[in-house]
Amino acid sequence: MLVISNNVTLPWHELQFQAMRAQGAGGQHVNKTDSAVWLRFDYRHSPSLPDLYKEGLDKLSDSRVHDGFILIRVETHRSQDMNRKEAMNRLVELLTKAAWRPKTRRPTKPTKGSQRRRVEAKKRKGDIKSGRGKITLE
Secondary structure, X not given: OEEOOOOOEEOHHHEEXXXXXXXXXXXXXXXXXXXXXXXXEEOOOXXXXXXXXXXXXXXXXXXOEEXXXXXXXXXXXXXXXXXXXXXXXXXXXXXXXXXXXXXXOOOOOOOHHHHHHHHHHHHHHHXXXXXXXXXXXX
């Protein structure tokens, strides 16, 4: 089971892993081993993923989310096992990001005291400015 949050877990059979050869430099070893990993997860047909996550993934603009699937490619490590763990970590991060919702803003009114202090400060500032005029001698 892959733990996403306190109350959300994904069973292993819903995650599909495929190993392939990694790109880039690596000497002779890279041409013989399948160390890169593709992780594929069909989130729209997943019974264990709550609707909150599915809606968030649909709205999320991320290049790893395509038509109801999450596709994550990892080839940062030399070992397939480490790349598989990294892919699962990236999946958890993506699902956490999709489930995040901003706090709803509740409009508030200023208190009577703050309104009174604001008006008094404006009056004081006005008195200071009115005293800046030209002095006339009579």
